[in-house]
Amino acid sequence: MSQAKLAAGRRAADLVPDRSTLGLGTGSTVRFFLERLAERIRDEGLEVRGVPTSIDTETVARELGIPLVGLDEVDLLDFTVDGADEIDAEYRMIKGGGGALLREKVVASISRREVIVVGRDKVVERLGTTFDLPVEVVPFALPVVARQIARLGGEPRERQAAGGGEYRTDNGNAVLDVHFEGGIEDPEALELTLAATPGVVECGLFLGLADAVVIADDDGTVEVREKG
Numbered sequence: 001m002s003q004a005k006l007a008a009g010r011r012a013a014d015l016v017p018d019r020s021t022l023g024l025g026t027g028s029t030v031r032f033f034l035e036r037l038a039e040r041i042r043d044e045g046l047e048v049r050g051v052p053t054s055i056d057t058e059t060v061a062r063e064l065g066i067p068l069v070g071l072d073e074v075d076l077l078d079f080t081v082d083g084a085d086e087i088d089a090e091y092r093m094i095k096g097g098g099g100a101l102l103r104e105k106v107v108a109s110i111s112r113r114e115v116i117v118v119g120r121d122k123v124v125e126r127l128g129t130t131f132d133l134p135v136e137v138v139p140f141a142l143p144v145v146a147r148q149i150a151r152l153g154g155e156p157r158e159r160q161a162a163g164g165g166e167y168r169t170d171n172g173n174a175v176l177d178v179h180f181e182g183g184i185e186d187p188e189a190l191e192l193t194l195a196a197t198p199g200v201v202e203c204g205l206f207l208g209l210a211d212a213v214v215i216a217d218d219d220g221t222v223e224v225r226e227k228g
Ligand SMILES: O=C[C@H](O)[C@H](O)[C@H](O)COP(=O)(O)O
Pocket: 025, 026, 027, 028, 029, 030, 082, 083, 084, 085, 095, 096, 097, 098, 099, 100, 101, 104
């Protein structure tokens, strides 16, 4: 078990304000957040309700007794906690290693405060150097989008299911994991280009969305950084 993920997830749960509506991110670090959140609900009577960003998170939250709510009942979220695959000094991120990028970005876009939980190994100087960029694509358009991405200088690889075979997101789409040799030079320009590509549903670049980051080390030390 990663001590860093455990420490970051638990600390973020301690930052959750009472009587708030939450975005519940996805991933192994968020799992520790959910467990600590459930403890606070049980032990302190914390009153919260959450919008899950994946079927996995929904399942875990239900098992833990965290009250859930749908986007039809919620306008804005007070506080979201989510993980990341990479984060740079400007709080720009790559997300979607678990395939939840679309719902995560929707939830981040309506969150007053987005708090990211990571181990220190996720902090990078340049996005794309340690993790390939996930791009969610309508299956019909896969070859077209793959060729377009290659023209942009990326090397796309279609994600496979864990046991082999077709991988599909919670939304029924495919994912291209795109390698950029030497990292991503201009994340803002790349996000705009991908958003304008027919067949692309969403990409894992999360720019200008994080407000704070909880960074933990393997010895359990935790640092909370606010965006200046
Ligand atoms: O699609 C998945 C998400 O973007 C996750 O938040 C991200 O992959 C980080 O996951 P983990 O905390 O398991 O490293």
